[in-house]
Amino acid sequence: MIWNDNPKIEIYNEDCLPAMRKMKDNQFDLAIVDPPYGLEAKGQLSRLNGAGKLKNRAINQLSTEFDKNPPKEEYFNELFRVSQNQIIWGGNYFVLPPTRGIAIWDKEQPFPNFSAFEYAWTSFDKPAKIFKLATTRTGEKKIHPTQKPVALYKW
Template sequence: MINQAQIILRNEDRLQVMRSYPDKYFDLAIPDFEYGIGEDGESNHSRGGLAEATKFTPKAWDREPPPQEVFDELFRISKHQIIWGGNYFIDKIKKPSAGWIIWDKVNGNTHQSDCELAWTSFDMGARIFRFMWAGMRQGKNIDQGYIMQGNKKMNEKRRHPCQKPRALYRWLYQKFAEKHFRVFDPGFGSGNSAIEAYCFGVAEYVGCEIDEEYYSDAVAELEAAREPLPVFKH
């Protein structure tokens, strides 16, 4: 386990971690659960002809969605939730919401999904975040994510087959978190939710990741993080 200031990363099973916290301990939970569609590194690699593609270690964790108990514990320990892939988990969430988040990947005419959806517990209208994320094509910043930043050497490194960009988590914290919040991520993968929590300055962030390779990579990235994501000027 690493504890860097208010950021706690645990190399443990998510259910074991969740069961150790009292009811409504966290102000916000931001899970990016496995969807059960096989995007776990066997065939999902970063793509693009501008540089050598990243080859991920084949895994087998995305063969089925989480069991109901995971969702029950998540709702027990958190006051608010932003659940990525919520459209895959309607039968387990069991709560209607008008407050969906749409991440528009601005990926053009590729074969990849045009967007990803997140169910939220917030009483609001739907919100759209536009940030280009297709292989080597990445957005400039959270305000100009629909524009590709030109220097590929400045691209965020792809470390996880289902990685979400740091810019997305920065936007989430700015929109839905407060400095006094306690935040929970039950499977942080690349570690980007932890890095941006550190940069944003939440009161406490707790994340767990059972895979030792992902955990070690995320710890290294967090320890190297000193400044927020650069803002690229046009």
């Protein structure tokens, strides 16, 4: 289902795999995705057991159900088919082609029980880059636990 009032932008409100199956080859210039890594399924997503000052943070109260099912090979095949270029957050968790164009978001994380950085696989043939931005300094309200800051996408 396409949902939007702007004829120049199409927003699809459906599961991404069936949607991509209906799309043309190279329909998009760029796909930026952050698929589930499958850490919850492996019992590795332990942030919900936080203690001390972090125990009652809103992010610790959110469900991690979204992370139980990492995408299968078909997802990536379709993603590469419908997009000319890709940025895949968490690319280190998946079997992807070799690339030198990785992007690292150094979250300047002061807490040892959270990841210090996030890795993105990209299809760009460019040197690896590091973007530094503390999530605690963005002032943005998160609506999803894996939400990336706007400044990261502007970079």
